[in-house]
Amino acid sequence: MNASLWIRAFTIFFLALPLTISAQSKKELEQQRKALNEKINLTSKLISKNQSTAKKQQSELVILDRQIEFRNDLINTIHEEVEKLQIQIKEKEDSLSVKEKELKKLKDDYADLIRHAYKTRNIQNKMMFIFASRSINQAYNRINYLRRLAEYRRSQAEKIEAKKNEIVRDLSILAAKKDEKEILLSSQQVEKSRLLSDKTYKDQTLKSIEKETGKLRKELREQERRKEQIAKQIERLIAAEIAENRKKSSTGKFTLSPEATALSSNFESNKGKLPWPVEKGIITRKFGRQPHPYVSGVYINNDGLNFNTEKNAEVRAVFRGTVSSILLIPGEGKVVVVKHGAYRTVYTKLQNVTVKKDQEVSTGSVLGTAIGVDDSSSETHIEIWKISETERKKLDPAAWLIGI
Numbered sequence: 341m342n343a344s345l346w347i348r349a350f351t352i353f354f355l356a357l358p359l360t361i362s363a364q365s366k367k368e369l370e371q372q373r374k375a376l377n378e379k380i381n382l383t384s385k386l387i388s389k390n391q392s393t394a395k396k397q398q399s400e401l402v403i404l405d406r407q408i409e410f411r412n413d414l415i416n417t418i419h420e421e422v423e424k425l426q427i428q429i430k431e432k433e434d435s436l437s438v439k440e441k442e443l444k445k446l447k448d449d450y451a452d453l454i455r456h457a458y459k460t461r462n463i464q465n466k467m468m469f470i471f472a473s474r475s476i477n478q479a480y481n482r483i484n485y486l487r488r489l490a491e492y493r494r495s496q497a498e499k500i501e502a503k504k505n506e507i508v509r510d511l512s513i514l515a516a517k518k519d520e521k522e523i524l525l526s527s528q529q530v531e532k533s534r535l536l537s538d539k540t541y542k543d544q545t546l547k548s549i550e551k552e553t554g555k556l557r558k559e560l561r562e563q564e565r566r567k568e569q570i571a572k573q574i575e576r577l578i579a580a581e582i583a584e585n586r587k588k589s590s591t592g593k594f595t596l597s598p599e600a601t602a603l604s605s606n607f608e609s610n611k612g613k614l615p616w617p618v619e620k621g622i623i624t625r626k627f628g629r630q631p632h633p634y635v636s637g638v639y640i641n642n643d644g645l646n647f648n649t650e651k652n653a654e655v656r657a658v659f660r661g662t663v664s665s666i667l668l669i670p671g672e673g674k675v676v677v678v679k680h681g682a683y684r685t686v687y688t689k690l691q692n693v694t695v696k697k698d699q700e701v702s703t704g705s706v707l708g709t710a711i712g713v714d715d716s717s718s719e720t721h722i723e724i725w726k727i728s729e730t731e732r733k734k735l736d737p738a739a740w741l742i743g744i
Contacts, residue, residue, distance in 0.1 A: 365424065366421065366424050366425075366428075369417055369420055369421045369424070370421070372413075372417050373414060373417045373418065373421065376410050376411075376413055376414040376417060377414065379406075379410045379622065380407060380410050380411060380414065382620055382621075382622065382650075383403050383404075383406055383407035383410065383622060384407065385650065385716060385717075386403050386622070386648055386649075386650070386716055386717040387400055387403055387404060387407070387716070387717075398549060398556065398634060399624075399648070399713050399714070399717075399719070400545065400714075401542065401545055401546070401549070401633070401634060402624040402625070402633070402648070403622065403624065403648055403717070404538060404541065404542050404545070405542070405633065406622050406623075406624065407538055408535065408538050408539065408542065411531055411534060411535045411538060412535065414531055415528060415531050415532060415535065418524050418527060418528040418531065419528065421524055422521055422524050422525060422528070425517055425520060425521045425524070426521065428517055429514065429517050429518060429521065432510060432513060432514045432517065433514065435510065436507060436510050436511065436514065439503060439506060439507050439510065440507065442503060443500065443503045443504065443507065446496060446499055446500045446503060447500060449496060450493075450496045450497065450500060546634065549634055553635060556634075556635055557635060557638065560632065560635065560638060560640070562671070563671075564640075564641070566669055566670075566671050566672045567641075567643070567672075569669055570667070570669050570672060570675060570686075570688060571643060573667055573669075573675075574665075574667075574675075574677060574684075574686060574725070575732060577664070577665045577677065578684070578725070578727055578732055581664065581727075582594045582727070582729070593729055594727075594728065594729040596681055596682060600681040600682070601681060602681075603660075603661070603680055603681035604680065604681030604682040604683060605681075607659055607680045607681060607683050608683075610659065610740075611739065611740050612739065612740065612741075612742065613742050614658040614659055614703075614740050614741050614742060615656070615658055615703065615704065615741070615742060616647070616658070616741055616742070616743075617647065617655050617656055617657075617658055617687060617720060617722045618647050618649040618653050618654070618655060618656070618710065618720060619649075619653065619654070619656075620649060620650060620653070621647040621648060621649035621650075621653070621720075622647065622648055622649075623645055623646065623647060623738075623744070624646045624647065624648045624719070625640070625642050625645065625646035626642065626645065626738065627642055627643070627644060627645060627736040627737065627738060628641070628642060628736070629641045629642075630642065643723050643734045644686070644688075644721055644722050644723035644724070644734075644737055645721070645722055645737045645738060645741075646719060646720075646721050647710075647719065647720050647721070647722070648713070648717055648718070648719050649710055649717065649718050649719070649720065650716075650717065650718065651712060651715070651716060651717060651718055652691075652709050652710070652712070652718060653709065653710045653718050653720075654706045654708075654709055654710075655687055655690055655706070655707050655708050655709065655710050655720050656704050656705060656706055656707060657678055657685070657687075657701045657702070657703060657704065657705045657707055658685055658703065658722070658740075658741065659678075659680050659685065659703050660680070660700075660701060660702045660703050661678040661679050661680040661681075661685070661700075661701060662678065662679045662698060662699070662700055662701070663676060663677070663678055663679075663695050663696065663697055663698060663699045663701060663707075664677050664678065664679040664684070664697070664698075665677040665697065666693055666695075666696070666697055669688070672688055672689060673688065673689045673690050673691055673711040674688075674690040674691070674692065674693045674708060675687065675688045675690065676690060676693055676695065676707045676708065678701060678707075682726055682727055682728065683724065683725065683726055683727075684724070684725040684726075684727065685722060685723070685724055685725075686722065686723040686724075686725065687707055687708070687720065687721070687722055688720070688721040688722075688723070689710060689711045689719055689720045689721045690707070690708040690709065690710065690711060690720065691708065691709045691710060691711045691712060691718070692708050692709055693707065693708040694706050694707060694708050695707050695708070722737050723737065724736075724737050724740055
């Protein structure tokens with residue numbers, strides 16, 4: 341391959357490369373936009389704009405905050421899609437300009453060929469051209485020349501037709517991309533309008549809550565008391581399990597059976613891959629100590645993750661194991677504890693329970709239904725504990741569940 345062909349090949353390669361990368365990232369953005377739309381659809385279902393109590397309004401505000409977050413992400417995603425489309429449109433326009441110049445040159449060259457052919461159209465002229473040869477070899481070469489000239493002419497006509505078709509196809513693609521851009525810009529404006537509406541409604545709800553701050557503080561103290569009650573009961577149950585284990589152990593220490601050790605190892609190997617305890621939902625409170633989002637000066641300590649989900653949503657086991665305990669905490673609903681070797685998953689805020697103590701459950705087994713918040717949504721809570729001879733450690737479920 342000569343130097344000019346090498347240069348041309350590399351030029352085509354590097355010009356094509358950004359288009360491939362752009363197409364991939366555009367697909368990712370489309371998937372991201374779809375996922376965000378699904379999240380917003382869910383939060384919209386969960387929000388009931390006729391709340392009467394500060395507690396219910398507070399629950400709604402948490403969901404509304406996530407909806408505002410999702411909508412902002414959606415607007416930014418659409419903006420990125422529009423920018424990438426604009427780059428593709430510009431590249432396509434530049435490509436069309438080059439192809440139109442190439443078409444003009446092909447047509448000009450073809451016109452020259454036609455003019456030349458017209459001048460020598462007489463068969464006699466062609467025969468004279470051949471018979472005027474000084475040798476048989478020259479006559480043979482001239483016959484080949486005339487044949488190649490006819491083939492070249494036909495080839496040029498085909499190239500012109502192919503280039504025309506290419507330009508028509510590119511114009512169609514360009515028009516489609518411009519239409520897609522307009523649709524995205526229109527949807528972006530709709531989302532901006534909805535975002536403004538969400539923020540306005542949030543401000544109105546916050547003002548309503550501020551009037552009942554004292555009542556909210558009292559409710560928060562009661563919630564903390566109930567959470568401590570759950571934690572203490574679980575601690576007692578685990579302590580009883582460990583004491584029973586020690587009695588059976590030949591060493592007098594807490595030890596796991598080979599089966600329980602294998603289950604623990606299997607649980608650990610699925611870190612970051614465990615399913616959510618609800619099919620659809622949004623995380624409304626993260627793990628750990630955090631300031632209350634709407635009551636100043638108040639901090640919340642969360643031992644797990646809170647999920648808001650659809651009304652009467654099923655709560656499912658995130659991993660196979662054995663139901664070790666079922667509790668009832670007034671104000672917090674029912675609690676199910678599932679044992680996975682050295683690990684425990686704790687499911688609270690259950691309206692009802694569909695399993696029994698010592699029952700074997702599989703990943704995805706229904707444990708019960710989430711407790712109702714209002715007419716449109718429910719909530720539930722999950723914790724992950726690790727126990728050993730010396731400690732009971734509460735782990736952040738966000739590190740264990742998939743897609744967080």
